[in-house]
Amino acid sequence: MGSSTWLGVAGAIVVAGCSAGSASAPAALPANPAAPLDCTPVDGLAPHLACTGLYADWASKTLAPESRAYAPAVSLWADGATKSRWIQLPPGSQIDTSDLDDWTFPLGTKIWKEFQLGGQRIETRMLSKTDAGWTFAVYRWSADETSAPLLLMGEQGVNGTSYEVPPINDCPVCHNGRKDKVLGFELLGLGQAAAEGLNLATLAREGLLTNPPPSTTFALPEDGTGKAAPALAWLHANCGNACHNGNSTALASFTGLHMKVLASQLMPGSGAAPTVADLDTFRTAVNVPAHIQLQGQPCRRIAAGDSANSLLPHMDMARGGAAGVPQMPPLGTNVPDVAGVQLVKDWIDAL
Numbered sequence: 001m002g003s004s005t006w007l008g009v010a011g012a013i014v015v016a017g018c019s020a021g022s023a024s025a026p027a028a029l030p031a032n033p034a035a036p037l038d039c040t041p042v043d044g045l046a047p048h049l050a051c052t053g054l055y056a057d058w059a060s061k062t063l064a065p066e067s068r069a070y071a072p073a074v075s076l077w078a079d080g081a082t083k084s085r086w087i088q089l090p091p092g093s094q095i096d097t098s099d100l101d102d103w104t105f106p107l108g109t110k111i112w113k114e115f116q117l118g119g120q121r122i123e124t125r126m127l128s129k130t131d132a133g134w135t136f137a138v139y140r141w142s143a144d145e146t147s148a149p150l151l152l153m154g155e156q157g158v159n160g161t162s163y164e165v166p167p168i169n170d171c172p173v174c175h176n177g178r179k180d181k182v183l184g185f186e187l188l189g190l191g192q193a194a195a196e197g198l199n200l201a202t203l204a205r206e207g208l209l210t211n212p213p214p215s216t217t218f219a220l221p222e223d224g225t226g227k228a229a230p231a232l233a234w235l236h237a238n239c240g241n242a243c244h245n246g247n248s249t250a251l252a253s254f255t256g257l258h259m260k261v262l263a264s265q266l267m268p269g270s271g272a273a274p275t276v277a278d279l280d281t282f283r284t285a286v287n288v289p290a291h292i293q294l295q296g297q298p299c300r301r302i303a304a305g306d307s308a309n310s311l312l313p314h315m316d317m318a319r320g321g322a323a324g325v326p327q328m329p330p331l332g333t334n335v336p337d338v339a340g341v342q343l344v345k346d347w348i349d350a351l
């Protein structure tokens with residue numbers, strides 16, 4: 001079961017490769033950009049970003065007043081791209097937070113994430129909760145940023161770089177990891193001090209959560225190394241939140257290596273402080289034997305005190321299999337997050 005899941009992902013990557021350059025025909029883009037846009041849905045999706053409701057005025061890129069900006073404290077590495085995010089909740093609605101680890105969003109929720117490379121808008125991804133379930137869409141900006149039509153098949157080698165826009169079929173591979181698909185708009189991402197815009201405290205204050213948590217600002221626990229918290233935050237955002245967690249629909253649930261920090265671990269109850277040793281990340285990784293070998297030798301997921309012989313940072317640095325171990329994450333990235341992985345190595349070496 002585990003390995004077949006893996007092959008599924010590898011297959012998705014190959015499909016992405018085949019579709020490279022096919023720059024799927026921009027749907028319903030008028031030849032004259034000044035002409036009114038045809039917003040007739042294509043495959044149930046708005047054919048152009050201008051049709052999605054993010055902006056009140058497309059020409060000036062003025063956001064709609066109900067588009068609320070937010071940024072999780074630590075986010076998924078995106079091959080060096082910078083990102084902006086907005087959420088729209090239907091007026092008067094609330095997010096069901098009765099399960100603090102798996103929020104359920106009201107019907108009509110829309111979330112956008114815009115990616116910029118070198119200061120230029122490249123793509124805007126969108127999640128939208130409709131009667132028919134969640135839809136995933138990607139809009140690819142033109143070089144002059146006047147147009148952003150739907151792109152179904154993804155694109156590789158954007159602007160001569162190794163940056164890739166994933167095909168829409170790949171979106172659920174990661175987003176299925178949460179019961180209600182949304183990944184970064186969550187307890188820990190919005191509850192750490194570095195979260196921006198619509199954060200956990202603001203959500204609670206505005207009455208947008210059915211069950212606000214007892215605390216709205218969290219610090220991850222530290223251990224004797226003094227280097228645990230940033231490493232744990234990076235592993236949560238890049239590995240645990242989407243795939244390496246206990247949800248059966250999460251891609252890497254079967255590995256038993258779980259790196260999502262859960263509400264019960266952040267707030268152990270009766271006023272007790274959270275501890276690193278209680279986190280899944282520690283319990284399922286540190287000194288736990290790995291199923292994959294490193295340079296032909298058995299190894300541990302994290303070998304305390306020895307990052308060079310720990311599998312985890314090797315996979316996080318690997319891209320394209322060149323290092324002899326599979327790359328992590330397995331899709332959507334061609335450049336490693338050197339600074340982020342260094343946080344993990346620093347923690348491991350100090351353990």
Ligand code: HEC
Nearest residue numbers: 075076111113125126127136137171174182183184185332
């Ligand atoms: C490699 C895994 C992965 C793939 C593939 C992926 N995403 Fe995401 N996405 C994430 C993670 C992790 C976050 C949260 C962190 C962040 O916002 O940077 C996220 C955040 C988002 C958000 C902001 C709302 C949220 O869930 O936090 C949107 C919108 C989004 N993705 C859309 C898409 C679309 C559309 C696709 C397919 C074209 C896609 N994503 C493919 C992992 C992925």
